[in-house]
Amino acid sequence: MYEVRFHGRGGQGAVTAANILAVAAFKEGKEVQAFPMFGVERRGAPVMAFTRIDEKPIDVKTLIYNPDFVVVLDPTLMEVVNVTEGLKDGSPVIINTKKNPEEFNLGNYKVYTVDATTIAVENGLGTPMSPIVNTAIIGSFARVSGIVKLESVIEAVRELSPVKKEENVKAAEMAYKAVKGL
Amino acid sequence: MEMKEIIRGNMATALAAKMARVEVVPAFPITPSTLFPEKISEYIANGELDAEMILVESEHSAMSAAVGASAAGARVATATASQGLALMHEILFIASSMRLPIVMAIGNRALSGPINIWADHSDTMAERDSGWMQFYAENNQEAFDLMLMAFRIAEDRRVLLPAMIGLDAFTLTHTMEPVDYPSQEEVDDFLPPYNPPYTLDVKRPMTFGSFATPDSYMEFKWAQTVAIENSYKVIDEVFEEYKKRFGREYKRVSGFMTEDADVVIVSMGSASGTLRDAVRRMRKEGMKVGAVKITTFRPFPFKEIKELTKNAKIIAVAERAISPGFGGPVAGEIATAFINEKERPLISDFIIGLGGRDITQKDFKYIAETALKEAESGEVSPWVKWVNINPEEVPPGGE
Numbered sequence: 001m002y003e004v005r006f007h008g009r010g011g012q013g014a015v016t017a018a019n020i021l022a023v024a025a026f027k028e029g030k031e032v033q034a035f036p037m038f039g040v041e042r043r044g045a046p047v048m049a050f051t052r053i054d055e056k057p058i059d060v061k062t063l064i065y066n067p068d069f070v071v072v073l074d075p076t077l078m079e080v081v082n083v084t085e086g087l088k089d090g091s092p093v094i095i096n097t098k099k100n101p102e103e104f105n106l107g108n109y110k111v112y113t114v115d116a117t118t119i120a121v122e123n124g125l126g127t128p129m130s131p132i133v134n135t136a137i138i139g140s141f142a143r144v145s146g147i148v149k150l151e152s153v154i155e156a157v158r159e160l161s162p163v164k165k166e167e168n169v170k171a172a173e174m175a176y177k178a179v180k181g182l
Numbered sequence: 183m184e185m186k187e188i189i190r191g192n193m194a195t196a197l198a199a200k201m202a203r204v205e206v207v208p209a210f211p212i213t214p215s216t217l218f219p220e221k222i223s224e225y226i227a228n229g230e231l232d233a234e235m236i237l238v239e240s241e242h243s244a245m246s247a248a249v250g251a252s253a254a255g256a257r258v259a260t261a262t263a264s265q266g267l268a269l270m271h272e273i274l275f276i277a278s279s280m281r282l283p284i285v286m287a288i289g290n291r292a293l294s295g296p297i298n299i300w301a302d303h304s305d306t307m308a309e310r311d312s313g314w315m316q317f318y319a320e321n322n323q324e325a326f327d328l329m330l331m332a333f334r335i336a337e338d339r340r341v342l343l344p345a346m347i348g349l350d351a352f353t354l355t356h357t358m359e360p361v362d363y364p365s366q367e368e369v370d371d372f373l374p375p376y377n378p379p380y381t382l383d384v385k386r387p388m389t390f391g392s393f394a395t396p397d398s399y400m401e402f403k404w405a406q407t408v409a410i411e412n413s414y415k416v417i418d419e420v421f422e423e424y425k426k427r428f429g430r431e432y433k434r435v436s437g438f439m440t441e442d443a444d445v446v447i448v449s450m451g452s453a454s455g456t457l458r459d460a461v462r463r464m465r466k467e468g469m470k471v472g473a474v475k476i477t478t479f480r481p482f483p484f485k486e487i488k489e490l491t492k493n494a495k496i497i498a499v500a501e502r503a504i505s506p507g508f509g510g511p512v513a514g515e516i517a518t519a520f521i522n523e524k525e526r527p528l529i530s531d532f533i534i535g536l537g538g539r540d541i542t543q544k545d546f547k548y549i550a551e552t553a554l555k556e557a558e559s560g561e562v563s564p565w566v567k568w569v570n571i572n573p574e575e576v577p578p579g580g581e
Contacts, residue, residue: 019358022188022358023188026360032188032359032360033359034188034358035352035356036352038300038351038352038353038356038538039213039299039300039538058359058455059455059456059459060455060456060459061353061357061453061455061456061541062540062541062542062543065542
């Protein structure tokens, strides 16, 4: 079982990111489950969302306490939330930021960075103050994790984007290439 | 032809209602069930569903409208939760006594107070005497299947009673999972249009829900009881037919590794999958643990519970509701199932996951270990144990 935790702020699309990942993995024949941290959907507030991926049907319905991968959609959360809490030793963290991975000191966790905000804004997804970075960061996730193919992510993004489908696809592709720390 | 989609629990029950070709949906939104009326209105707006949606000013009115529409012969579905279900309370009894096969999805949520929007069975447990059949889903697939089957069961002439399908708040209502569903043609073949024996009809005037004096009231209640007793057989028949048609097997109660288990843990709803996972882990450590999942709580599965737990030393009931001054309602009912048996396992009650507190494998291990100790000593005391609770928050004496 592979478990992913997304940290974002209400309105950035963390819940949709978790759903896109689930749909992408499902397209590759995996069993999946995606859910938000229940009942905290307020704009701007720190939110979490989760995805489980497995070869077998997923029985477990608990929250995710020890993820295999953490995705951070908003760099300002790094000062507010302990994003690596419970993350399995030596596991990857991907952060949406202009900074380089070396600028983060997260012990023996593997840090990757991508400027998903700039990519999102360039593609007309949200505004610089309120960018919608979920589709971009999932592209980077595919690259770093190898858990899902970029093609599956693109299909899922197309399916789940209510508007600007091709812009969202473009953002995923650009962020796939732009990730730092590999 | 089966199709598969990743959807939330609320979408699964709305999809089932659409595929059942419901004709009237009176609804009032409430967390965590709001997506149900949203999806239904979307289906109607898209032309995918030809139904009348009645937007009412309260859940009391929603159920009242459901009663009226069902009495007029329509296939009726709605959804609610928690305070909404509580507000429907008096009309629930009217629906069942008028023998109206309304089907309702419940996003199982704690009752206030304190106000809380998360998973808990106290809302449906408070309605267990309302005369409705009660089914509890473990996952979104079950939510879809049970919702669809509920129409067939409820509308069967041997039953003619309303049914509620419980799906845990957020853990199911808001979680995306793959759900298989049949084609519309297959559903139409499985579920023909509702054909009520009596309806409100100006050409054939008839009284529904009339006044009943002491001369007849008891016979009405007795007939209603006979009907829900008939539903055991009808539910089994429909489950069997569903398996033949769509390949998914349902039982009113299912056992997992119970044959040689010393302790059998009983659960309902979304924790049942986590429980099976916990049982597999405990088995690896050599603990003789089994699991029983109750899918149909009304009518209560007396015989099947006894059959699945007959070899156990102790039954540990893990339940998401509390009847203050008594204990867990499910444990109380299981104890009743054994009351006239000479040979019976010990029964132990555990309150868990109230107000959405997460239920984990660790909690089930604590339950199994505690129950095994009780089995060893032969003494279950206290009768009710609270799982994963902070005792410092509750001063002794409850001051």
